[in-house]
Each structure stands twice: as C-alpha cells, then as structure tokens.
Amino acid sequence: MSCKKFCLSLFKYERIPSVEVQIGELPLGGNNPIRIQSMTTTDTNDTQASVAQCKSIIEAGADLVRLTTQGQREAENLKNIIADLRNEGYTAPIVADVHFNPAAAMTAAHYADKVRINPGNFTGEAKRFNVDADKISDEEWYGILREKLSPLVDICRQNETSIRIGVNHGSLSDRIMARFGDTAQGMVASCTEYLDVFESLNFTDIVISIKSSNTRVMVQTVRLLAATMLERGHFYPLHLGVTEAGSDAEGRIKSAAGIGALLIDGIGDTIRVSLTEAPEAEVPVAQQLVDYITSKATHATIESVSDDSYSPYEYRRRESKAVLNIGGNNQIAVIADATARKKPERFDADIVFCNDNYADGKPVITDNCDADSLHLISARQLIEKGSANDVFVLIQTANIDSELITVLQKSNVVIIAKPETTNPTAELRAFILKLNANNISAPVIPWLRYDDKDLATFQLKAAADAGLLLIDGLIDGLMLSNFSLPEKDVVDTTFSIMQATRSRFNKAEFISCPGCGRTLYDLQKTAATIKEKFGHLRGLKIGIMGCIVNGIGEMADADYGYVGAGRDKISLYRGKELVSRSLSEEDAIEKLEEIIRKDGLWRECK
Numbered sequence: 309m310s311c312k313k314f315c316l317s318l319f320k321y322e323r324i325p326s327v328e329v330q331i332g333e334l335p336l337g338g339n340n341p342i343r344i345q346s347m348t349t350t351d352t353n354d355t356q357a358s359v360a361q362c363k364s365i366i367e368a369g370a371d372l373v374r375l376t377t378q379g380q381r382e383a384e385n386l387k388n389i390i391a392d393l394r395n396e397g398y399t400a401p402i403v404a405d406v407h408f409n410p411a412a413a414m415t416a417a418h419y420a421d422k423v424r425i426n427p428g429n430f431t432g433e434a435k436r437f438n439v440d441a442d443k444i445s446d447e448e449w450y451g452i453l454r455e456k457l458s459p460l461v462d463i464c465r466q467n468e469t470s471i472r473i474g475v476n477h478g479s480l481s482d483r484i485m486a487r488f489g490d491t492a493q494g495m496v497a498s499c500t501e502y503l504d505v506f507e508s509l510n511f512t513d514i515v516i517s518i519k520s521s522n523t524r525v526m527v528q529t530v531r532l533l534a535a536t537m538l539e540r541g542h543f544y545p546l547h548l549g550v551t552e553a554g555s556d557a558e559g560r561i562k563s564a565a566g567i568g569a570l571l572i573d574g575i576g577d578t579i580r581v582s583l584t585e586a587p588e589a590e591v592p593v594a595q596q597l598v599d600y601i602t603s604k605a606t607h608a609t610i611e612s613v614s615d616d617s618y619s620p621y622e623y624r625r626r627e628s629k630a631v632l633n634i635g636g637n638n639q640i641a642v643i644a645d646a647t648a649r650k651k652p653e654r655f656d657a658d659i660v661f662c663n664d665n666y667a668d669g670k671p672v673i674t675d676n677c678d679a680d681s682l683h684l685i686s687a688r689q690l691i692e693k694g695s696a697n698d699v700f701v702l703i704q705t706a707n708i709d710s711e712l713i714t715v716l717q718k719s720n721v722v723i724i725a726k727p728e729t730t731n732p733t734a735e736l737r738a739f740i741l742k743l744n745a746n747n748i749s750a751p752v753i754p755w756l757r758y759d760d761k762d763l764a765t766f767q768l769k770a771a772a773d774a775g776l777l778l779i780d781g782l783i784d785g786l787m788l789s790n791f792s793l794p795e796k797d798v799v800d801t802t803f804s805i806m807q808a809t810r811s812r813f814n815k816a817e818f819i820s821c822p823g824c825g826r827t828l829y830d831l832q833k834t835a836a837t838i839k840e841k842f843g844h845l846r847g848l849k850i851g852i853m854g855c856i857v858n859g860i861g862e863m864a865d866a867d868y869g870y871v872g873a874g875r876d877k878i879s880l881y882r883g884k885e886l887v888s889r890s891l892s893e894e895d896a897i898e899k900l901e902e903i904i905r906k907d908g909l910w911r912e913c914k
C-alpha cells in the first residue's frame with residue numbers, strides 16, 4: 309500500500325490478529341469472535357434496576373455489559389451489582405464507564421472486569437494541574453500521566469482488570485486541541501500518549517476505542533490508529549462504535565455504514581451499536597452486522613490493483629468527470645432500480661432504471677421514466693462501438709480487461725458497476741482503483757442487489773456494503789435493488805445511507821445519544837418528538853444529549869443542541885453557545901423552534 313498500511317489487504321477480507329486480552333472470563337481479540345456489547349441506561353446506584361437491565365442485555369446475546377460509573381457511589385455499587393449477577397449465574401464481564409474521575413476508576417477497578425477511561429478528560433483540565441497544558445514539555449506531561457495512571461495500573465494488575473482507552477471526538481484534552489486541533493491525528497495522539505505510559509508501566513491489558521458520531525471521522529481515525537498500531541508492532545483489540553447514532557432505521561444504518569466500513573477491512577474486535585432505544589435492542593443489530601461481515605470471509609478472489617489514488621485518512625471525492633449530470637461536482641445520484649416492477653413509481657430518486665420503455669429491446673435508464681430516455685448499453689456493445697458518449701454502460705466489475713479499458717479511455721459514459729462476489733465493497737474498490745490507475749475518470753454507480761424481505765436486514769446489509777465506498781468518496785451515485793420490498797423503502801434506504809455517510813442530506817441530521825445512567829430526562833420519547841417536529845429541516849444537525857457533562861463535547865458539530873442539564877431542566881445550544889437554560893422538556897422544544905425560526909433556518913413541512 310502506498311499510504312500507511314492500516315489493514316492486511318484492501319481486496320481480501322482478513323481480520324487483523326490483535327493481541328488477546330482477557331476481560332474477566334472472556335478472551336477478547338486475537339482469533340476470538342468479534343464480541344458484542346451494550347450499556348445500561350439505569351442509575352448505577354439502583355442495584356435492582358441495574359441488575360435487571362444487565363440480565364436483559366446478556367440474555368439478548370451481549371458478551372459484555374457496561375455501566376455508567378461517574379462517581380465513587382456508582383463505583384462502590386458495582387460490587388453489589390456484580391455480586392448479584394454472579395450469584396444468579398451471569399458470568400459476562402462487567403465494564404465500568406468512568407470517563408474522567410480517577411478516584412472512581414480506582415474504586416471500580418476493584419470490582420469490574422474492565423474500566424473505561426477517556427484520555428480527553430481523565431487527567432483533568434490543565435488548570436487542575438495549575439499548568440498551561442499546551443506549553444509544558446512532553447517530559448513533564450508524561451510525568452503527570454504516569455502519576456495519574458500508576459495507581460490505577462497497580463489496582464488493575466492486582467485485580468486482573470483491563471482498561472479501555474476510550475477516545476471520543478468532541479472530548480479531546482486542551483493539550484491535544486492546542487497541538488493538533490480537532491483532527492484524526494489529535495485523536496490518535498490522545499490515545500498513544502496513554503499507550504506510551506501504560507507500556508512504560510508494563511501494563512498491556514488494554515482495549516482501545518476512538519468514536520465519533522460522524523462516520524467519516526470515525527472511520528478515518530480508527531484507520532489511522534490501526535496503521536499506528538501496525539507500525540508500533542503491538543495491535544491492541546479495538547472496540548468500534550458510532551456515537552450518538554440515533555434510533556430506528558437512521559441509527560441502524562449509520563452504525564452499519566461506519567462500523568461496517570472498518571469490519572470489512574478486518575478491523576475491530578468488539579462492537580457496540582449505540583441506539584437511542586432500550587439497550588437490549590442494540591444487541592441483535594450488532595450481532596447481525598458482525599455475522600454479515602464475517603460471512604464474507606470466503607469471498608471469491610479479487611484481483612489486487614495499485615492503490616496510489618486511494619485516500620483512507622481524509623475525505624477526497626474521486627475526481628470523476630461530469631457525464632449526464634452525474635459525477636464531477638454534481639451531487640451523489642440516487643438511482644432506483646424498477647426493472648422488475650410492474651409500474652415504476654415516481655419517488656425522489658434522480659433516475660429510475662426501468663424496462664417499460666425499451667430501445668431496440670434493451671433495457672434503458674429513463675429520467676423519472678419520461679420519454680427522453682437515457683440509454684444503457686453493455687460493456688460488449690461499448691467495445692463493438694469503439695467508443696460512446698452520454699450513455700450508461702453496465703460493467704461486471706470482475707470483467708474489466710485491456711480491451712474495455714481502451715474504449716473507456718475514449719468514451720464519456722457513466723459506469724453502472726455490477727459486482728459479483730460476496731464482498732462487493734472490496735470488489736468495487738478494486739474496480740475503481742483500476743479505473744484510476746488507467747486514467748479513466750468516468751463516474752461510477754455501484755449496483756448492489758439484495759432480496760431480503762425484512763427491511764431492517766436489507767438496510768443493514770446495504771449500509772455495510774455501500775458505507776465505505778461513500779465514506780471514501782469513491783462513487784458518484786448508488787443504485788440498490790430489492791424487489792422483495794416496496795420501491796419507496798429501497799429509495800428511502802439509499803437516501804439514508806447517503807445521509808449517514810454525509811454524502812448527501814435530504815433531511816435533518818440527529819445526533820442523539822443512547823442514554824446511560826447520567827441521562828436526565830426521557831430521552832427516547834423526547835428524541836422521537838424532536839425527530840417528528842424538525843425532521844424536514846434538511847441538512848440541519850440537531851444534538852439530543854442526555855446530560856451536560858459529556859453531551860456538549862460529544863454532540864461535536866451539531867448546529868443546535870438539546871441537552872439535559874438537571875432533572876427536567878433542558879439547556880439549548882446554538883453550536884457550542886448556550887442560548888437558553890432551565891427549560892422544561894416541552895418548553896425547550898418550542899423554544900428550539902423559535903430559535904431556528906429566528907435564525908432563518910425554519911421551513912414549513914410540505
């Protein structure tokens with residue numbers, strides 16, 4: 309690979325063999341299955357409720373359960389929760405989610421199987437050390453880290469407790485922000501500083517995560533971390549997740565697109581699908597995603613090609629030329645496949661691919677099935693013609709040979725790329741890189757075909773397959789086929805995948821946290837109301853966060869934020885600026901509309 313290597317192969321599903329870490333009775337990483345986890349939403353001081361929810365999560369199939377452990381009381385109560393679970397025969401590892409409280413981490417490390425800390429805030433703000441964090445030397449900084457982490461390491465060693473270094477986009481330390489800004493490099497550095505210190509203390513029972521609600525940021529950053537660990541020669545198990553993914557189809561699609569894009573390259577040892585729903589609902593979604601990706605292990609061989617034009621660490625849309633208003637600077641196209649429909653319907657798709665309007669007996673692509681059809685020809689027909697302009701060419705990606713390359717170089721066509729293996733993502737990536745290597749800048753639209761009758765299953769598979777291609781800016785449109793489902797569902801799914809990968813917005817974006825023991829209001833109900841009321845505001849990003857402690861940072865790039873600040877006390881934010889406080893849940897929704905109207909961003913729902 310010409311750029312820093314982040315996976316074993318771009319063209320073959322092959323899991324990176326991380327170093328195995330023992331979490332309680334559960335081995336994680338190495339050759340072990342990809343583990344599934346979820347997190348409770350109960351108050352960790354409420355033993356009965358927390359035990360009941362842990363049991364529900366475990367019974368749903370989770371391998372690990374995490375609990376909010378923000379303070380000493382919660383950390384102490386882990387002892388009771390774990391004792392009750394073990395007495396009832398539940399052996400799944402219990403993880404304490406601490407974030408920033410060293411004292412709570414040290415207490416929790418006596419009882420939990422793993423403790424999660426956040427390097428963005430664990431050592432506190434610079435002022436707590438009475439030093440200017442961005443100005444102190446590396447030596448001094450590492451001294452501070454050693455001082456903070458050594459006692460925790462001692463307790464973890466004595467109790468065989470592992471540690472997760474959990475970096476979150478939006479909660480980076482002042483020092484990292486001053487040095488790197490809000491970048492992938494910053495997030496990786498935030499993690500490696502801690503790794504350096506843990507390794508200097510000879511402590512390696514470590515799992516790492518870097519999460520973001522932005523799928524592009526999340527994928528690029530985890531790749532950079534993977535590349536860094538491959539270079540360092542010690543690959544710690546990776547925990548993957550898209551934070552604040554939301555609920556329902558959006559949450560599932562966003563998670564499948566982001567997590568799927570990494571799993572497909574063999575990255576990831578444990579995953580959490582964060583949904584603003586009951587935590588046990590996350591488990592089957594995560595398992596289905598893992599099963600789908602790992603089922604690709606036996607895919608047919610995909611020819612390796614030059615990766616010189618590949619940009620895995622920053623978004624760079626492929627430089628295609630515009631043909632038929634597709635490619636170039638045109639927005640990513642949504643194409644509906646209505647070839648097997650009796651009557652193609654007119655949904656929002658840019659183009660409908662249908663059979664009702666034949667030209668010489670060949671299927672055609674028609675622009676919303678109007679009379680002026682756009683022609684689709686086969687690769688063979690293109691070769692016979694010698695060149696062509698302003699047509700769609702259907703190419704089976706594995707069949708691109710020198711003859712076809714020569715005519716494509718002389719043509720102005722849109723390629724409908726049809727993969728054949730069970731790993732369409734890698735196959736299409738190879739195909740597009742081959743086009744690039746041969747100076748072919750034709751726009752490419754993958755044609756991905758499914759026959760799942762269950763909408764959620766189809767959405768998860770399509771998002772997992774197409775996510776990487778959109779996140780990497782490789783494609784100019786997407787055509788999904790599933791004749792077992794209504795055309796509208798298929799088209800809506802295509803739009804949702806584009807939204808999830810920030811490729812094209814057709815509705816508001818909701819960054820809504822899954823809730824946890826810190827949540828201060830009825831998150832699920834409120835998120836549903838906000839989605840209903842503001843969903844039509846295309847392109848607007850609204851954060852819906854359960855608590856103020858982590859919420860502000862974690863909603864990262866939201867335009868507006870609805871944040872729990874106390875029991876039934878909501879604060880509203882414009883970006884990171886507090887604009888209204890101490891509102892009741894209902895008043896806050898009204899006020900949010902008022903603010904958006906005042907900002908001139910309101911549109912009436914059609």
Ligand code: SF4
Pocket residue numbers: 821822823824825826827828853854855856857858859862
């Ligand atoms: S934002 Fe607060 S309430 Fe929501 S999951 Fe994060 S810590 Fe929990």
